[in-house]
Amino acid sequence: MVLICCLIKRNFSSNQIIYFWKKKSLNHKTVQDFLRNHGHLAIKRYSYSDIKKMTNFFRDKLGEGGFGGVYKGKLKDGCLVAVKVLKESRGNGEEFINEVASISRTSHVNIVCLMGFCFEGSKRALIYEFMPNGSLEKFIHNKSPSKVARRLEWETLHNIAIGIARGLEYLHRGCSTRILHFDIKPHNILLDENFSPKISDFGLAKICTREESIISMLGARGTAGYIAPEVFCRNIGGVSHKADVYSYGMMVFEIVGGRRNIDVEIDRTSEIFFPHWIYKRLEQNEDLGLQGLMNEDDYKSARKMIIVSLWCIQTNPLCRPPMSTVVNMLEGSLESLQVPPKPYLSSPSRSPEDSSTMVSTQCDSIMPSNASFF
Template identity: 75%
Template sequence: MTNSFKDKLGQGGYGGVYKGKLQDGCFVAVKVLKESKGNVEEFLNEVAIISRTSHVNIVTLMGFCFEESKRALIYEFMPNGSLEKFIYKENPLIADRQLGWETLYKIAVGIARGLEYLHRGCNTRILHFDIKPHNILLDENFCPKISDFGLARICPGEESVISMLGARGTVGYMAPEVFCRNFGGVSHKSDIYNYGMMVLEMVGGRKNFDVSVDCVSEIYFPHWIYKRIELDEELGLQGLISKEDEEIAKKMIIVSLWCIQTDPSSRPSISKVVDMLEGSLDSLQISPKPFLSSPPRTTVDSSTATMSL
């Protein structure tokens, strides 16, 4: 299928991803997990959960291999790869890959619709727990698809809060209640926080927490952009060339700032997020200022990890 793994698409902490071709000519992405006896639960979890899904904004699992220590997942092939390749200014290829604001907006709406399906469209609610640019894949038309369900959890029945022994997700995107229960219960609102942090990175073209910037006030992007919105100042963002672009950026920012509220009950549902994004800018109110800053990024946040408390 992969011609002896000749065409490598990417590498992560889990293993490598290779381009393959089925006998009917259909291209696939084969995610080969590192050979070990660990993470079997995560692998089986991903197969079990994603096989329940069918949505235009959720990546399609076409098959899998589970033979002793050998494990692989076979997905539909996404020609444009993952979202992070297109949004961070430090990426040397960004000059060739800069996405317009209309495209960024459509991607944000598509991801929200995928999350809405997971939260409300399945027969059981699915919580993803790791929404971030690396886990959003783009097809040839830049239609976004949520991928990587290794940390996902099924929420039985109508329960909104679930019990969880440890924190799960990626540093910099995790909701505060996921790593500290004093902030509230873990629920579908934790995915909303992930989503908000990701969209702010799409808007800013940078990591939300960045110690390399010149001005101290810019280190934590959500606080910096909140002040700009609050004072109705120029946004100072790259690529704003029209009034329509500026309206799109403001809408994405205001919605994202609601999503990253510290109190889970203050965050909108994902259906409300879709309504806000697709509604008028004039109908949106500015949220209270999110008072938490992102924890400093470390080398472990480049890959998904489950952390014990």
Template identity: 65%
Template sequence: MTNSFKIKLGQGGFGAVYKGKLFNGSLVAVKILNASKGIGEDFINEVTSITRTSHVNVVTLLGFCFEGCNKALVYEFMSNGSLDKFIYNKGPETIASLSWDNLYQIAKGIARSLEYLHRGCNIRILHFDIKPHNILLDENLCPKISDFGLAKLCLKKESTIFMSNARGTVGYVAPEVWNRQFGGVSHKSDVYSYGMMLLEMVGVRNNIDVKTNQTSEYFPDWIYNKLETDSDLRSDIVMAIEENEIAKGMTIVGLWCIQTLPNDRPTMSRVIEMLEGSMNILEIPPKPLVSSPTRSLLESSTS
């Protein structure tokens, strides 16, 4: 199917992804999961979570392989790859920039998919790893959430869930996930991750230092300083009035999503309302009290 893993599309925390082709000519993406002890919780999470979904903004699982220690997942092929290469402009080739309307439509698409995972399924799905790397774009730049290896399933009536250890990616992890003193872990933890990603999309900069994998400066502070001084969020480009309104609106929504206490964050339904409403009347929320943990804190919480 993959021609002996000839074309590698990417590498994630749970395995490598390769380009493949079915006998009917359809292109697919094949994720080969890393070897893990036992049956592999990441594999079970991925299959059990995504097979419960059917949404235009959630990547489609076409099949899987489970043969001894070999585990693979076969997904629809997303020709434009992941969102991170666009907003960080990484990779050997020059990548065309996304327009502000593209970013706005992508933000709304991701919000709708999270609302679906939290409210639209017969069981609530918490993703726990929302970040640009896990947002895939098809040929029309339609965004789709992928990589459910850290997902948790829970009943809709459960307001919070129990987790024995922290999970997620540094820079996107909600405060309550690594320190329960901030509140219970819930769907609002995904809201926080979405908010951090939204701020990255607007600022087009990474909220973590790639070399150290730690937050070099608390990313939202940089955003707040821009808003308080009425500075352009993107000083590197000239923005039209309409584009600046979109950028400012997305920024304010992102800041509401990353409030320190879960109860202070909006639901994804409210996020969609804010994004689709008149964003120039949105109030700027108070500054969050704390940042996401560094890698060392996450590792200590799981040990």
């Protein structure tokens, strides 16, 4: 014991030790305060012993992420679940609180159902309904030749895009409070036995009032490649629900292309960034070069998804349609859609006010007359 104390004293100053225990205590208190203030949550609380039993002591691992691991489990009634066990070192409990607070407010066919949680000392876990087909990612990203991903039919892909759009529309406008997800990507879209999509992983979500159009944020949040430009470059515009629209557009491009948007393995630099490459094809009315297009309906579905995605990733957030308009565009006719201006990843050269006016006018002249951007 003396030796251990000496080693601790040698490696940590007294201030560091005090800070460590204060931080750990603060993390625990943050979550405890949240649970006490939300005692009305209609979600069952489980002990860590329950978690070990339902996962058969974490025998069947479904996946791993920065947050921790996901394990297959079974409740006492035989219902299959996915148990997300959070790492002890994850922030100050914000991710745990975000997930419980966000999903407990939702009830939608395209939002994953949270069935319970565990908060016991440093142990935190979230219990979700089990999705037999896993994440969307494995059906569109195929790197290893030995693990050939199953390419879904275009009708299924189109329906998945519509389902995700409906889920986001619900989060943005259907709840009593607006929920911004901030991490829309294929990995966070789960598929049930019928390949119906469900939005999951609300660890980075922000909850705001429905009247709150612009939110304040400290630092960027999200996954590289899907983050809207205004999230890390504020002179482009304010951060709002349009950040999710951008992420959605980048994700649908990957659904269409069957590859990551930025593919460093491609030799020709003109094809590295898929959205720019496909825009050029549309502009010049060239063959889209997509896999599995079997008939005219497949071609129309693919083209609609591409055009909608191009609208969603417009640099200026005012130029992106809300998810309600996205749903209408995907469900409508291809003939009613027009190709938007080419999206650029750099910020506008003019001031935000001038740039917004310029781009919004351009968008209004191209979009259908019944479309709304707010």
